[in-house]
Amino acid sequence: MPSPGRIAFRRALRHPGFWIGGGILLLFVLAALAAPLLTPYDPATQDLSHRLANPVWAASGSWEHPLGTDHLGRDYFALLLYGGRISLLVGFATIVLSTLIGVTLGIAAGYWGGYLDQAVNFLLTVRLTLPVVLVALVAVSVLGQSLPLLVIVIGGLLWDRLVIVTRTATQQLVRREFVVAAKSIGCSTPAILLHEILPNITGPLIVIGTIELARAILMEATLTFLGLGVQPPLTSWGLMVAEAKSQFLFRPWLIAVPGTALVLLILSINLLGDALRDVTTPEGRA
Secondary structure, X not given: OOOHHHHHHXXXXXXXXXXXXXXXXXXXXXXXXXXXXXXXXXXXXXXXXXXXXXXXXXXXXXXXXXXXXXXXXXXXXXXXXXXXXXXXXXXXXXXXXXXXXXXXXXXXXXXXXXXXXXXXXXXXXXXXXXXXXXXXXXXXXXXXXXXXXXXXXXXXXXXXXXXXXXXXXXXXXHOOHHHHHHHHOOOOHHHHHHHHHHHHHHHHHHHXXXXXXXXXXXXXXXXXXXXXXXXXXXXXXXHHHHHHHHHOOOOOHHHHHHHHHHHHHHXXXXXXXXXXXXXXXXXXXX
């Protein structure tokens, strides 16, 4: 009989959201990784003699700069590719950090309960009362602007859903027969957590992780647009939109290009998350 993981994988392959969302996300990741192969330009190289060149579809546009150039003469296609690197890097690094925090707190609260559960619930309540964007703005403006700090701030604010899901799932699994059997034969607590509980909550965590990935990328773009995120010479899609806002009425493609890329990336992540939810929940298995 096929394993539940193999059955879920087969259902995922028949889900259109899995193919569309996963395909677009994979395309963005590959384009970001292969940026040096896709463009000969350095995104930090300025050429004021070719500033604000039109894209290839507009009048006087050329394939030398297929997406045109920005106000500093930098190739916009190179900025888009390398900006995608930063946006994806911040998103995935944030998810790793928030997952470590959320899963650790959730498993500890669900497995041991008692005062530890009350302490985690208190931390969760405090976190839910804080406006995420406002706290991130204050933290970045006070502590300084750097890429590692941006990841730490965002990751330290996006663990609440992971705690809720992990805690609830752990509380249910602790009473299951296979966990009780593992305790009765003398398995250590770390072995039970790593081999009995954690593998059985991986599915919900992957679904929540995709949602939080989209939130992290959007928050990075928001903070960068407000001037408290990624700083030059690095670039990201949020920074591209921020730098182009003064040209919105005259050259709207400067905002439309990174904005469209950001929308497609968030859409692909949400489609992938919906597909994973459909194939891993009991309702989706019917």
